[in-house]
Amino acid sequence: MIKKNKQTIGILGGGQLGQMLSDAAIKLGYNTHIYSPYKNSPAFKNSTYQTIGKFEDQKNIDEFINNVDLVTIEFENIPLSTIEYISELKPMYPPPHAIKISQDRLLEKKFFIENKINTNSYMNVESLEDLSRWNFDKKSVLKIRKFGYDGKGQKIISSYEEAKNAFISFKNYPCLIEEFIEYTKEVSTISARDVHGNVYSYNPSENIHKNHILDRSFAPALINEKLDMELKKISSKMISQLEYIGVLSIEFFVSINQQTNQEELIVNEIAPRVHNSGHWTLDGADVSQFTQHIKAIIGLEISEPQLIFMTEMYNIIGDDIYHWSNIKSTENKKIYIYGKDRPRKGRKMGHVNFISRN
Template sequence: MTSPLPPGSTLGILGGGQLGRMLSQAASRLGFNVVILDPKENSPAGRVSQGQIIAAYDDPTALSVLGQTCQAVTFEFENVPASSVQALIEGGASVSPGPGALAVAQDRVDEKTFLNGVGATTVDFAPVDGLDDLLAALQRLGSPALLKTRREGYDGKGQIWVRSAAMAADAWHAIGRRPAILEARADFRRELSVIAARGRDGAIAVYPLGENIHADGVLKTTLAPAHVDAGTQARATAIAEAILNGLDYVGVLGVELFDLGPDVDEGARLLVNEIAPRVHNTGHWTQDGCVCDQFEQHIRAIAGWPLGPTTAHFRVEMTNLLGDEVEQWSKLSGKSDARLHLYGKAEARPGRKMGHVNRVKPL
């Protein structure tokens, strides 16, 4: 892409879930057309877009049609097959973020190795390919330690705490005896996250930090802007910039951080937990807290437009609506300080993200 895409261009999104839906809505607001590729009919994103290709993510015909139809393509989740992205690129499509970012984010060992390489500190870790590896890693890292599958897994799935060597065999079986990573325990006081974007020209825009609260491994609430000092925000910004530049990234990136408490210098000691090469649940607060939210920012970046402002004009408490909590829509819609965002999913299964509400307050 040598120049910004004009309004009226068509963008493609791999994935038809809630993130794809909100990306499509942001793109429509800027005058773009959107085509979704998702194997499920009547997807949340497909229903608000110009069209949907109903096919597997690795279907060569579907990928060819998407690439030829769209002037730029992106994805809403990091577990889209890397081979699909490569096929789109080989067919001449402009795909952002690129395959390098996708490959790093899809393998937790590669991810942490990359992060350490650009100066973003993580917990100590060890790759695990069998029970003997797990026992050796426990001896080196100590227990308790967190065992995670190397690939896939989200919202607390595909991971288990190993509290002693006696638990190792059961833990290994619990994750399906799949290639894994063992992570040392982080003694942190809270989880923070930073949403950042990098444009095609290398410009970077970073949002204020958010503070995250989880329940049963699933994000429940983000409070933003988080109450942090200028030094902590500066450190988080520097970490995000190093990651974005190291990946030659285009688009919005989510970076989850462990706050270990005050350093000897100004600011908190921060460890990177993980990154997400896409718009992120902890950035939903920007929809009602910032002039340019994370979804518009991502569309701007992949289309080659200038990045938008990231300054917060409200303080926001974002709360996920899980399962039948979405039935609170009537009560929530009547509150003057609440902005309701529903995803249009048909079935409210326990723990399923059905929407979120942003409660706004003055800064």
């Protein structure tokens, strides 16, 4: 049993998000306990306590629970049974029902529809027969319903034959097929809600992806005031409807409505956690998304975040680390290296925040 005289925040997952959450918590005066299946997890070296164990390991999970005061997550693809078990014994943020919705694209789409939030047309696919009922006159996207991220488990398709081959390559795993959106911009919001009912959003960011992986985020996004207000209104509605505590990220497409020829927002997906597109807040806002999340889940009142610098966030991917690891941060260029053991294609190794002080 770990002896402690101040609150310990348990964090499920040991990646860079857990690392930066742990940094924020410790700066606020709390202990952190990282639980991860991987012995080389980068968050371990930034935390007070560490446990190596599988998320299905009952003995290790029980010991972890006994040594923390509350629990949060750094990524959503954790067995729901583990999330629900922990939530029966310790406060869990975000709530399990929000994690459940975000884990399944079908539940996510139903949540959007039930709350009258604009999204693209879709259909559940559990068999080739289901797939045959979709209209392939327009370009579509086939996505596995669970455990997909950074473009994994999805494929753009233009015909039934392509869709069939993709479905088979996904080993007939339940999927969602949806219309492909011809967007003009991808934007996201980072919002937070605390136990006192306060809800605040950061300035939306515009996101550029390469090979389905976030490459750059620009904050604030270059959008008009109407879209900015609508993004914050939708985000506030969603986080409140979920009775959510902590930071929630929501990704949107900006598209041109063919009937009105006006810009419209189409929600793509939610992430029940701090997010890559919010890393700019470490230097471009007066409070980072990580500090905001910790304050919300610990029971403190959150503040409305203020933009202090226009910021471009650049992801350091794969072998790009060999270039950036030898460069030092400057006043206008803040470099964050995660300390992962080895680079590989598509792996996020760090990020850089370029700050504009004009």
